[in-house]
Amino acid sequence: MxxxxxxxxxxxxxxxxxxxxxxxxxxxxxxxxxxxxxxxxxxxxxxxxxxxxxxxxxxxxxxxxxxxxxxxxxxxxxxxxxxxxxxxxxxxxxxxxxxxxxxxxxxxxxxxxxxxxxxxxxxxxxxxxxxxQRAFIVLQQRIVSSYSKTAEERYLEFIKRYPQIEQRVPQYMIASYLGFTPEFLSRLRQQQTHRG
Amino acid sequence: MxxxxxxxxxxxxxxxxxxxxxxxxxxxxxxxxxxxxxxxxxxxxxxxxxxxxxxxxxxxxxxxxxxxxxxxxxxxxxxxxxxxxxxxxxxxxxxxxxxxxxxxxxxxxxxxxxxxxxxxxxxxxxxxxxxxQRAFIVLQQRIVSSYSKTAEERYLEFIKRYPQIEQRVPQYMIASYLGFTPEFLSRLRQQQTHRG
DNA sequence: AGGTTTTCTTAACCTAGATCAAGCTGCTTT
DNA sequence: AAAGCAGCTTGATCTAGGTTAAGAAAACCT
CATH class of the missing domain: 2.60.120.10 (Jelly Rolls)
Structure with missing residues (x-):
């Protein structure tokens, strides 16, 4: 190798x-x-x-x-x-x-x-x-965002910040990372497509 | 000074x-x-x-x-x-x-x-x-706990881990730190005293 | 010591997101 | 090509915790 x-x-x-x-x-x-x-x-x-x-x-x-x-x-x-x-x-x-x-x-x-x-x-x-230090800052932001933002806001933030991850990993893992259920993510995505 | x-x-x-x-x-x-x-x-x-x-x-x-x-x-x-x-x-x-x-x-x-x-x-x-490194680990645990535990569990964990803070800061700040409202914390505390 | 501000509590009502259950789609694997 | 699994969707129903509002109790001045 x-x-x-x-x-x-x-x-x-x-x-x-x-x-x-x-x-x-x-x-x-x-x-x-x-x-x-x-x-x-x-x-x-x-x-x-x-x-x-x-x-x-x-x-x-x-x-x-x-x-x-x-x-x-x-x-x-x-x-x-x-x-x-x-x-x-x-x-x-x-x-x-x-x-x-x-x-x-x-x-x-x-x-x-x-x-x-x-x-x-x-x-x-x-x-x-x-x-x-960088990792700490990111985690702190993640906590604040999990308390101050809705599931939808966090999801949109996530796909904007990490478009590559969005493409490469199953949706249910992203839901888990963001702190909600795959079912709810599915509903969010539904809404998104019926708007944009 | x-x-x-x-x-x-x-x-x-x-x-x-x-x-x-x-x-x-x-x-x-x-x-x-x-x-x-x-x-x-x-x-x-x-x-x-x-x-x-x-x-x-x-x-x-x-x-x-x-x-x-x-x-x-x-x-x-x-x-x-x-x-x-x-x-x-x-x-x-x-x-x-x-x-x-x-x-x-x-x-x-x-x-x-x-x-x-x-x-x-x-x-x-x-x-x-x-x-x-230590701070990072604590933050990571805080995120997992905010997603995997109920408000009550997080509160009990908090007062056990940081009893000094519990004593010295207003309850509503602790509620905010833990990601819920002061009203809800008040309800939790009510239940606690009516049990133990 | 009395008035103001801050904090805490209680109650009625509300909602974001969870849970449960079933069906669908599309990969793999044989 | 059939079977099986992994992932996604949809609908009905439920609940943890939020919101609003008002009063009670501390704490903090001066």
Whole structure:
């Protein structure tokens, strides 16, 4: 298998500057993997072993409650990261599943390598600090929007902001991500087409 | 005014180790301030100039929508940070207000000092990376819980997790934080007392 | 200490979105 | 090409929580 790290190097390079030596060291910590549609890369109850960078394909992280209901926590497309972060950082059992929604190619780093990476190239602290700050801001907006907007407003916002996801994942997962039922989404879409 | 930085040094010291020299440099970037109850330290529409660490007192960050409705985004008690992070990082107008709910004492750092701090003591990248990771995890849990649990469940969870906040802030702000109305919270509390 | 403002409660009525159930469409798989 | 499943739609009915309005109780001045 060809392990092509150019995408992640390009991505990292947009935030921090690495020497060729550092790039080589960095990629030595990484593992390139292909996973097939419907395959899980994290399972509820098992420790999340890796941070995952999506090179190609699509994933969702989701939670299943006591009644067996699914809640989509996050989608991840090309150039996004996905993991059960709490599980990964504390090395304790995961709350979420992470599932491939398409045949995908990913780059993974495990916990020990991550620690080593921070030690050997401290700049990665800056990189992940910035990444986390951005992710935090987006989540905060998501909460406010879930409380201040109607289901319809959130749906329209979503398809505007993430048109690619709209195209690639089943509607019922989008409904779940936005916090309502597939039936209700179906009704919203009905209305949309009968207007526009 | 006595600028006592021991609380923030202790707090930072739990995550990273600083030399006495670094501690001195760090505190040289900080500003100690007292603010009175009802005072705003960030205003919607104005650039958020500082990251704020709460030494003593209590704050809330909140959003006001087009209809004039308030949504509490975050509370901050002793040893918590508060800001409109997006506004601070991008130095653009804030979405949220941050208001003192009690007479409070805070430690602030402005944008340029922050940049300088990261440059001169790179360890602070580690510090804020870890801080943000923790904050991210909490927010993700808050979203899942807002979709998977009833108002009552979220309320009980909240008072169990943050008993201090329950005591110190008006009920209607807690209702707002949890995503429902004060009237409904009142009903919940009624039921509670008529049971337990 | 009395008046004002803020917060909390109660009650009647209302609605966004849920639930349940059934049928439809279109992929896969053999 | 048939069968089977996964995803989407539609309709009837239901409910958690919202809204409006008014009064009660604290808290906060001066």
């Amino acid at each position: 060809t392990a092509d790290y150019s995408s992640i190097l390009e991505y990292v390079g947009r935030v921090i500057t690495l020497s060729d030596q550092e790039k080589a060291l960095f990629t030595s910590f990484l593992r390139y993997r292909k996973v097939r549609k419907r395959q899980y890369i994290v399972q509820q109850g098992a420790v999340c072993q890796h941070e995952t960078f999506v090179v190609k394909g699509c994933f969702r992280a989701f939670y299943i409650d006591d009644h067996g209901k699914e809640y989509v926590v996050q989608f991840a497309l090309e150039n996004w990261w996905v993991a059960d972060l709490r599980s990964f950082l504390t090395q304790t059992p995961a709350d979420y599943y992470v599932e491939a929604l398409e045949n995908s190619e990913i780059i993974q780093i495990d916990f020990d390598s991550m620690e080593e990476l921070y030690r050997q190239i401290p700049q990665f602290n800056t990189f992940f600090r910035i990444l986390m | 006595t600028a006592d930085y021991s609380s923030i040094l202790e707090y930072v010291g739990r995550v990273i180790t600083l030399s006495d020299q670094e501690k001195a440099l760090f505190t040289s970037f900080l500003r100690y301030r007292k603010v009175r109850k009802r005072q705003y330290i960030v205003q919607q529409g104005a650039v958020c100039q500082h990251e704020t660490f709460v030494v003593k007192g209590c704050f809330r960050a909140f959003y006001i929508d087009d209809h004039g409705k308030e949504y509490v985004v975050q509370f901050a008690l002793e040893n918590w940070w508060v800001a409109d992070l997006r506004s601070f990082l991008t130095q653009t107008p804030a979405d949220y207000y941050v208001e003192a709910l009690e007479n409070s004492e805070i430690i602030q750092i402005d944008f340029d000092s922050m940049e300088e701090l990261y440059r001169q003591i790179p360890q602070f990248n580690t510090f804020f990376r870890i801080l943000m």
